[in-house]
Every structure is written in C-alpha cells, then in structure tokens.
Amino acid sequence: MTRKSDKSLIVGLDIGTSKVTALVGEYAPEQPIEVIGIGSHESRGMRRGVVVDIESTVQSIQRAIEEADVMAGCEIRSVYASIAGSHIQCRNSNGVVPIASGDVSYADLDRVLEAARAVAVPADQRILHAIPQEYIVDGSQEGIRNPVGMSGVRLEVRAHLVTGATAAAANIGKCIQRCGLAVDDLILSSLASSTAVLTADEKELGVVLVDIGAGTTDVAVFVGGAIRHSACLPIAGDQITNDIAHLLRTPTPEAEQIKVRYACALAQLAGREETIQVPSVGDRPPRRLARQALAEAVQNRYEEIFEMVQAELRRAGYEELVRAGMVLTGGSARMEGVVELAEEMLHMPVRVGTPQGVTGLGDVIHNPVHATGVGLLLWGRSLEAGPRPSLAAGKAGQVFNRFRNWLRSAF
Secondary structure, rough: OOOOOOOEEEEEEEEEEEEEEEEEEEEEEOOOOEEEEEEEOOOOEOOEEEEOHHHHHHHHHHHHHHHHHHHHHHOOOOEEEOOOOOOOEEEEEEEEOOOOEEEEEEEEHHHHHHHOOOOOOOOEEEEEEEEEEEEEEOOOOOEEEEOOOOOOEEEEEEEEEEEEEEEHHHHHHHHHHOOOOOEEEEEHHHHHHHHHOOOHHHHHHHHEEEEOOOOEEEEEEEOOEEEEEEEEEEEOOHHHHHHHHHHOOHHHHHHHHHHHHOOOHHHOOOOOOOOEOOOOOOOOOOOOEEEEHHHHHHHHHHHHHHHHHHHHHHOOOOOOOOEEEEEEEEEHHHHHOOOHHHHHHHOOOOOEEEOOOOOOOOHOOOOOHHHHHHHHHHHHHHHOOOOOOOOOOOHHHHHHHHHHHHHHOOO
C-alpha cells in the first residue's frame, strides 16, 4: 500500500488467542517505521493459536482493522499476519548447488535455499519459512553471512525450516480474506517478536526468546547471529487465568482482572497480611482471600512454563549456548516477579523485551504485548525494501512469491 506522499504503508495483524491487534506503519526510504494507527479487539475464535470459529475470528479482525483504519486515516488492503500453535515444527537442513557463473549471485542464493527446502514433510504440513543460518563456499569458507560476489564453484547453505499445518494457515488466510484483505505473508509469531525485541549482540552471543501469550508460549533460539531452533509450547497465560478461576471459584473474566491487578509470579513478593476481594459466582457476596495464596498458584504455573522451556533447550542441545540468557516478551511477561523467578530457576540473565525499531504512539507501542505486531511491521518492511529480503528475514524472492501464490490459491 502506498500513500499519495512518498511514504509507504505497511500493516501488521497479530491474531492471538486473547486479542487481535492491527498496527499501521508508515515509512520512507532510509527512515524508521512510524506507527500511525492501532486497533485491538478481543479474540473469540482462536484457541492456542489456531482458528476454531471462523465467523468470530472474522468479526474480531474486522473490528481491529476498522479501529486502525480510523486512527491512521487510510484504507487497509493487505496485511502481514502472524501464525502460531502447537502444529508448528522446525528442523535444520542443508542445501548444495553449483555456482552458475563462478561468482555467487542472488539467483544462486535462491537455488541453494530451494535445495535446502527439498525435504520430506508430512502431507498436511507446509514450509512457512526457510531461513539461512550461514553459507559455505567450496566446502572450506564457512560462516559466511552474505556470499554474493564471492568466487567459487560450490555453494552450500545451512538453513532453518519452519513448517506448519496447511489447514491452520489456510484458515487464517480465509478469515483475513473474508474481511476483504489480501495476505502479504504469514509470519511465525516468535520470529516476528524476535525481530522487534532482540539485539544483534544477543543473537550473536546466544539468546532464547520466550514469548508468553495467552494461548501459547513461543520459543526461538539464536546463536551466532542466526536462528537455530524454534518451538511452540501449549501452555501460557490462559492457563494462569484458569488456575485463578478454579482456586478462587470466581468467573473467568473476574479471574483475568484479578490476575492483572493483584497476581505476582513470586510468592515471597506478596505480604502475608495482604488480602484481596474476590467476586463470587451468582448472587453470593464477595469474599476476601490472602494474596499470597494467589501468588503461590500463579508461581506454580510460571514454574511449569519455565521448566518446559528449559526442557526444550536441553532437548535441542542449546541450554549451554544461550550465553546472553533469556528475553521474555508477550502479555504474560509483564507480571511482577516473573524475571526474578526465571533467573532463580534457570540460572541465566533474564530481561523483559519491549519492541524497538519503530517510532510513533510512544508508550502504547513500547509494550511487550505488541512485540509480535511491531515485529510484523519490521519483517514486512525487510521483504518490501528490495532488491531482495535481508538474511534475517530468510525469504528469497522466488520462494516468497511461491508461498504467497499458494496461500492465495489455497481457499
């Protein structure tokens, strides 16, 4: 999308389990993205990152888009959308091709990445991303980030492949198209978030991003400046809310409010004498309960999340390689005590990551809740900037166009 001025518009659509958020960005060449519009609406048709009710999801997307439209003063026609869920899988793959003309060209990068994609995947899965980790020229020159222009006869790539369920991707695309919008690309939520909150030094030294949303906890591991592992864990903020609802015997909406206002992830931060008022079900009068009991229940669930993250790191072999530690983001990363608990359990430095790299709307955007949305804007711009996507985006032109064509013809 372009405006009458020399600036271009780009839209990120974060379709989450608890909310749908649309961010509208405006940018000019060599200038940072300025966020000029935001729209958010409760998500009622998603469960753990997957569409379970198309009509409800369409309505949520429409309302979020309408709000962003009004604030930005523009007409949104296409979006970069997020995708997550337990159906997401990852693997690392190698590809090798001869260098066509003696010097590595962008066409050679396309061909070698396509060779890395030539792996067997289940019939119900599609490759969503093929991200170069490093290139090797003639088997001896390793660790190359951008080999274009280098001389040689043999080009090899080590790539990170992300696959997702064909039906899950098609359903997200169908909901977006039902709103009269085109899908520019589907982007894994953790990859988008990492683009917005991680620094280049952290990626180089080794870092694990943990995006704790409402329905899923998304994990992405970076070592040596490139992504090495990604995973989606089926436990997140909604489970914490459900725990509170059962513990306090209160309706789920009230449990969510209690979580936001009074909960903390470390029981020792709650005073023994502190109490909270808890609404009851039906016409029963409200009750007062100890805040420490609430904190203990919340801490148990966060401990489970961090144990699963640690187990995933160990299984993938990266626990000792994330020397820069952990970066937490997402709505559930804002809770008091979550950083201290993670550091105590995992014995590594931990920080909360807020979106960077964009301007506009101040404190609204620089919030862990919007990490994925801001990342979608940054990722989309890298694809549109040309002459080809950056290596961080990991999409060569031919591959990107092929996936987009599949997405638009799948429904």
